[in-house]
Amino acid sequence: MYKSMEQEITTPYVIGLDMGGTNSIFGIVDQRGTIKSQTAIKTRAYPDVKDYVKAAVEALQPSIDLVGGIQNIKGMGIGAPNGNFYTGNIEYAANLVWQGIVPIAQLFEDALGIPTRVTNDANAAAMGEMTYGVARGMKNFIMITLGTGVGSGIVVDGKIVYGSDGFAGELGHFVVDHTSAGRKCGCGRSGCLETYCSATGVARTAREMLENSSADSLLRKLNPEEITSFDVFKAAEQGDAIALDIFEFTGKLLGTACADFTTFNTPEAFVFFGGLTKAGDYLMNPLRKAYDDNVLNIFKGKAKLLISALNGSEAAVLGASALGWE
């Protein structure tokens, strides 16, 4: 009796859903950011989104029971490709089987009876950092996710910037090279930040540098088309000069871009997250130097450049779950 009263008072849990094109990972999370229980289903296995939601609820039920039932869960947060916070919909997500507009928040609200919010994965990551991570207590920061693409979540006055349409914070598609040399981007334009500073961008840089140089490199042992950013990292750890140059180029470009981004909301910090951050100082040293070299004088020394401390595999679920507290 005493225990259930305590639970009621603290509304102790939220559900986080990290929805990818392939897998959907659900976690039940407490206020400290501990994932009490986790489960997953295949996103692609359900051509009808209603079947997906049904399967999700079935998969979640044991976890919900484990924390004492749905009455102990305050809300649900979903991080999904093209998730729109304002509408609660997923809108025209190229990587999902469901086409057009999918009212995902409403579907889960109807199925579970708890308030449900949705946003894109980078905004969810920013929420996660603000709620459980290195940005706790910060009111103004910029989250940059360095994965297959580059995503971002911008926080102003303690709130995610969703903009006029719910899709604000697309710094991965900030054009950093407006010349004809700008790299072709999946968005149909050229020169976007993510064509350089994502994991795939690093692999592109590797291919370019290997082609334009005759220097020895461990990377020459690999099929150029199959080089990954992780291969570049491993080579850098061996002191490979070209691998080090690749991270130097990437970090410099990203640091310079962040210096420009500072003019927008003078963040207390940039928080970097995702596979590329595993490169650690190989990436962060040139990034910090380029930031300091390029930022406007009045902003010098003000922003911290941080790597997320959230466990990579859990961070997306935690980030999504953070929306559930709202």
Added chain:
Amino acid sequence: MYKSMEQEITTPYVIGLDMGGTNSIFGIVDQRGTIKSQTAIKTRAYPDVKDYVKAAVEALQPSIDLVGGIQNIKGMGIGAPNGNFYTGNIEYAANLVWQGIVPIAQLFEDALGIPTRVTNDANAAAMGEMTYGVARGMKNFIMITLGTGVGSGIVVDGKIVYGSDGFAGELGHFVVDHTSAGRKCGCGRSGCLETYCSATGVARTAREMLENSSADSLLRKLNPEEITSFDVFKAAEQGDAIALDIFEFTGKLLGTACADFTTFNTPEAFVFFGGLTKAGDYLMNPLRKAYDDNVLNIFKGKAKLLISALNGSEAAVLGASALGWE
């Protein structure tokens, strides 16, 4: 008796101060944005800021009396170089006679006994558009002021973005050319937007284009060092090809930059203000085209590109006064 009751109920007026390095213009403004009374003093004439405030209050007194006394004034807003909204101070303004940190809001609060807010001139302009101008009712927009420099005020969720330090929204110092060809900027760096898209930037472009071309131009009659953006406008009106090219170049660059800025807060509108906007379609047509050509697909057609409709000479005072309602 009836009249004074009505005035009390509507707290009818605010004071706006547009502080420049040379002149300080004060206006008493009603809720519709009508300037009921205006007065001015010389900013430079008072090496001690306390004397400046004393002179300001003396100059304001007849205007205050005119609207029925200080009890009819809700507050005061100041637009000043390097004005910091958070602290109420002017901080290290290069163009003012007072060095270091000046607690300008506190000084006026003490002298007038009404709440006083300060911000920089571009943020004040954004407040003015939101309160009385073309951005009325908008929650997300970006104000770009095109004067001697380029300033900006960014509005997210109906509030100016002041950032972590009170100095956010410095898009004039967004670097649009990171190559060695970037123009030297007064900030000590190179390639800033304002070196191209300010009135002085347009004059620089004119000098460059005249030097790099042998084509006839009305502008060749002028001393290159004395060409102004207004000269370029007058030449464009005569159909001068180089003058038209200058605005084409400027508009294209600004429109491209705005397309990139959209990734931050997906504004409902960009509002352009200042001397350069007098160029009208010469500037706005290439600007609109470049914006449409460069903006990310999902943002296409969403933002309006507007010219401020506030009377130029009154806009700065109106903008500052808008802070007085807060």
